[in-house]
Amino acid sequence: QVQLVESGGGVVQPGGSLRLSCAASGFTFSTYDMHWVRQAPGKGLEGVACIRSQGNIIYYADSVQGRFTISRDNSKKTLYLQMNSLRAEDMAVYYCAKEDKTHAFDVWGQGTMVTVSS
Amino acid sequence: DIQMTQSPSSLSASVGDRVTITCRASQSISSYLNWYQQKPGKAPEVLIYAASSLQSGVPSRFSGSGSGTDFTLTISSLQPEDFATYYCQQTYSALLTFGGGTKVEIK
Numbered sequence: 001q002v003q004l005v006e007s008g009g010g011v012v013q014p015g016g017s018l019r020l021s022c023a024a025s026g027f028t029f030s031t032y033d034m035h036w037v038r039q040a041p042g043k044g045l046e047g048v049a050c051i052r053s054q055g056n057i058i059y060y061a062d063s064v065q066g067r068f069t070i071s072r073d074n075s076k077k078t079l080y081l082q083m084n085s086l087r088a089e090d091m092a093v094y095y096c097a098k099e100d101k102t103h104a105f106d107v108w109g110q111g112t113m114v115t116v117s118s
Numbered sequence: 119d120i121q122m123t124q125s126p127s128s129l130s131a132s133v134g135d136r137v138t139i140t141c142r143a144s145q146s147i148s149s150y151l152n153w154y155q156q157k158p159g160k161a162p163e164v165l166i167y168a169a170s171s172l173q174s175g176v177p178s179r180f181s182g183s184g185s186g187t188d189f190t191l192t193i194s195s196l197q198p199e200d201f202a203t204y205y206c207q208q209t210y211s212a213l214l215t216f217g218g219g220t221k222v223e224i225k
Binding site: 035037044045046047049050059060061062095097099100102103104105106108109110111 | 119150152154156161162163164167168171173205207209212213214215216217218219
């Protein structure tokens, strides 16, 4: 069964850090580009970061550049998002997503909530 | 960055109606355009990829068209399970960006 399962969300104070994980199963993780997408409460979808299959090419949204780091461990079939210097505007549900060879996000995780509050 | 603009932001329709949602890119993206459906509390699901290709398992009442900067998602006969929010997404540039969404509500 093809699946992505996120973990690591929670409540953090402004300026704090959090590390999200996304465990993949049911497909050859190392051959697919992976993404983090977030959705603030009541808002639309925002692409946060992308990492190519071998981890050698990475892109970030301007809104998180310099604060967030995407990485992957293909041996563990796991995607990560290290989030530092968190702000109120980073509060959102964070999804990991698999980019298919058609360039569509064909598999999504269930999402993990990140709350930034003092 | 490529900006994606959807219209309308919301619409009310009845079961059986034909519904059309448009998406405009700030620059030409050829056919690098996907459509997603999202229901409350759930992750999005892909409906259409490459502007007009139907994702496996998606009902044929959904269709997509367009190229360049202007794209359309059409639902030929709205069903009760289609009330949801729809997003377009460009896949032309590296960081794939989404439109603002169109919420389809029951009239």
